[in-house]
């Protein structure tokens with residue numbers, strides 16, 4: 001990663017694919033910008049269905065005010081919905097490593113207050129030929145790691161497995177769990193949140209405004 005690291009580097013990881021990492025990251029970027037903070041978004045690699053109108057890089061770039069090709073380098077766009085190293089192989093592209101992805105992350109000048117890096121898939125999803133989201137997290141050493149999870153059935157299992165894997169594989173502070181799609185009127189969602197909070201030494205947030213509060217200087 002370039003030496004002009006943002007003052008605060010946030011990595012957004014997920015318990016699974018399609019869990020809302022991009023949605024949470026994009027909302028945070030918009031709200032931070034609305035508060036006058038300088039932000040930038042990065043997606044080190046993305047694979048996608050070529051029939052999709054917009055990629056994660058487009059959605060993040062719309063939110064951060066950057067071009068999609070600044071968010072994800074054009075040569076890391078892989079138009080086939082497979083884990084990135086598989087997609088690259090299937091497309092006949094050369095293999096790449098976690099260190100390659102990390103080295104390609106460059107930040108705007110002047111350095112933004114907050115940089116948000118979105119991972120691919122879940123924490124153990126392959127990102128490169130030699131590593132997964134946890135390898136990238138270890139390489140980037142973010143100031144804050146957000147673990148985006150669903151709120152419904154299966155959430156406790158997915159969060160516990162993800163936290164254990166992160167704890168084993170990366171030397172970073174315990175992630176903050178963000179329960180995306182949390183509905184306070186849903187008893188299961190409330191019970192899942194309470195269970196996680198009472199059984200794990202982890203902070204559990206259930207809305208983007210709650211994450212915003214957490215990001216405000218105290």
Ligand SMILES: [Mg+2]
Nearest residue numbers: 021022056118
């Ligand atoms: Mg995404």
